[in-house]
Amino acid sequence: HPQKQEGYSFVGLHIPVGRVQADDMDELARLADEYGYGELRLTVEQNIIIPNIENSKIDALLNEPLLKNRFSPDPPILMRNLVACTGNQFCGQAIIETNARSMKITEEVQRLVSVTQPVRMHWTGCPNTCGQV
Structure with a gap:
């Protein structure tokens, strides 16, 4: 999703019923460091947002195994x-x-x-x- 800051987007990740194991949180932190500014935001819907991602890095982030296998940015309806x-x-x-x-x-x-x-x-x-x- 585009941010107000030109050239940056955020990615929302579905966290099933808000449960994250420590290993997964470590991996989410790594992704936030690698693709953004190291920030993770928690939502009231029990999900996570990774903000401040350069648009040129979005495809690489979306192809990370954790997003393919566990925390989808596009979960079932x-x-x-x-x-x-x-x-x-x-x-x-x-x-x-x-x-x-x-x-x-x-x-x-x-x-x-x-x-x-x-x-x-x-x-x-x-x-x-x-x-x-």
């Missing part, structure tokens, strides 16, 4: 707006596990239903509705 609270794995108030369930059900819906417009799915494990944006 139902995954794009999937948000889940941390669930009972890390929250004492949650009564259900939200992350694996939300991924599994979204993958199943993708398999069964053809969707052409974005759909927002927000999972929350308790009445506090932390999974809402």
Whole structure:
């Protein structure tokens, strides 16, 4: 996506239900250093933005294995707006596990239903509705 600064763009990466392992975060930091200015931005939708990428470097970044295999800049339409609270794995108030369930059900819906417009799915494990944006 073009930035206000001429010759620069940012790339948004889909982070499935906002979960990033340490090794993946190290690799994201490496990509931010190599292609941008070393900055990663977190979004309220639990995704990551790498800003300040010279337009001439965009194609190389998009061909990085991590973006091909794990954190797509162009995820399936139902995954794009999937948000889940941390669930009972890390929250004492949650009564259900939200992350694996939300991924599994979204993958199943993708398999069964053809969707052409974005759909927002927000999972929350308790009445506090932390999974809402």
